[in-house]
Structures are given as C-alpha cells and as structure tokens.
Amino acid sequence: MEHKPFPPDATKPPESKFPWPVVALAVAVALLIATFWMTPRTNKAATNAINSSTHPASQVRISDVRISPQNVNGLTNVDVYGQATNTGALPITHAIVSAVFRDKNGNSLLTQQEPMQVADASNEKVKADKDLTEQPLKPGQSTAFRVSYSQVPGNWDGKPPELSILQVTVQK
Numbered sequence: 001m002e003h004k005p006f007p008p009d010a011t012k013p014p015e016s017k018f019p020w021p022v023v024a025l026a027v028a029v030a031l032l033i034a035t036f037w038m039t040p041r042t043n044k045a046a047t048n049a050i051n052s053s054t055h056p057a058s059q060v061r062i063s064d065v066r067i068s069p070q071n072v073n074g075l076t077n078v079d080v081y082g083q084a085t086n087t088g089a090l091p092i093t094h095a096i097v098s099a100v101f102r103d104k105n106g107n108s109l110l111t112q113q114e115p116m117q118v119a120d121a122s123n124e125k126v127k128a129d130k131d132l133t134e135q136p137l138k139p140g141q142s143t144a145f146r147v148s149y150s151q152v153p154g155n156w157d158g159k160p161p162e163l164s165i166l167q168v169t170v171q172k
Contacts, residue, residue, distance in 0.1 A: 059088030060095055060116075060137075060165045062145075067160050069152075076152040080160065081119060084137060084145040091136035094169035097147045099161035109156055112149050113166055119146040136171060 065082040080099065086092050095116040101109050117129040118137070129146050137143055149161070 058165075059086060059090075059092060059168050059170070061085045061087050062097075062163055062165070065160050065163065069158070071154075074154045075150075076154065076156060078149045078152050078161070080147045080149065080163065082145055083142050084116060085142040086137040086139050088168075088170065089139050090170035090172070091138050092168055093133050093136045093171055094167075095132060095137075095165055096167040098164050098166045099147070099149055101149075101152050101156050101161045102159070103153075103155050104157045106157075109153050110151075112152075114147050114149055117146050117148075119144040 061084070063083045063085070065080060068079040068081065070077045070079075078099075078101075080097075084095070096113050097116050098111060098113045100111050103109050115131070117131060118135045119129045135143075147163075
C-alpha cells in the first residue's frame with residue numbers, strides 16, 4: 001500500500017492571493033510620514049534672533065577689583081570686591097562670576113563659579129550684601145559687588161583671581 005498524505009497536497013502550502021509585500025511597504029511609508037509629521041519643527045525666526053543676539057555676559061563690566069582673604073585651616077576663603085556696571089538695555093537680576101586662582105608659577109589651581117551680590121560698602125567695610133534679585137542692576141547703573149570663593153588652596157599666589165562673567169539673567 002502506498003502512503004498518501006491526507007488531505008491531498010498537504011505538503012504544499014496554499015498560496016495566498018493577498019498582496020502582503022505591498023501592504024507591508026504601504027505601512028512602512030505611512031509610519032515614516034507620521035514620524036516626519038510629528039517631529040518638532042525649528043522656529044527659524046527664534047533661532048535667528050538667538051544667533052544674532054549679543055552675548056548676555058557682555059552686559060556686565062567689572063572694575064576696581066580688590067580681595068579680602070581669610071585663612072582657615074590651611075585653606076583660604078576669598079571675598080572679591082569691585083564695581084559692576086550694567087552696559088546692557090535690561091536690568092540684571094543674577095550674574096555668575098568665574099574666578100581662576102593661580103599658584104606662584106602661574107599654573108591654574110582652582111576655578112570656581114559663584115553668584116555676584118550687591119555690596120553696601122563704605123569706608124572699605126561691607127555693611128550688608130543683597131542678592132541681585134532683591135536689588136537688580138539697572139541699565140547704565142554701577143554698584144559695588146561682592147563674590148565669595150571658598151577653599152582656595154594654601155599655595156595660591158595671593159593675587160586677585162582672573163574674573164569672567166559666565167551667565168547673566170535679565171528682567172524681561
């Protein structure tokens with residue numbers, strides 16, 4: 001007796017008349033279009049305004065810098081005083097000042113960033129200091145400032161640090 005599979009042609013899979021490759025391609029194209037449609041677009045006017053604006057850190061000019069170091073357990077806390085002038089068009093409510101302290105050979109020992117405070121100074125003594133949010137620096141105005149840096153290494157050269165304005169926040 002000869003062995004015949006049941007049902008006949010059971011070893012040959014049925015061929016579908018449905019166009020599955022075309023459907024898969026259409027779904028892939030639809031997903032690609034949906035992805036591009038949902039992707040956020042760049043606001044070119046806003047990007048141009050940001051790129052053409054002046055650097056906000058250039059709104060603050062620092063002058064008449066002097067220091068007041070205090071030694072504590074081999075480390076030095078340094079208060080930096082001076083005059084800050086707002087050269088921009090908007091009031092400044094916050095400024096971060098970076099200081100680079102160097103050793104006697106001119107090598108960088110410490111770089112530290114701290115906020116600028118308005119100092120109420122008279123006769124080389126500071127009566128009080130206020131945050132710039134409490135007393136914004138108006139356009140064209142100059143004021144005494146203080147920035148406090150802590151834990152400066154003992155082999156610091158004792159000279160005023162190199163100061164730069166890293167960040168400025170202005171009132172809108």
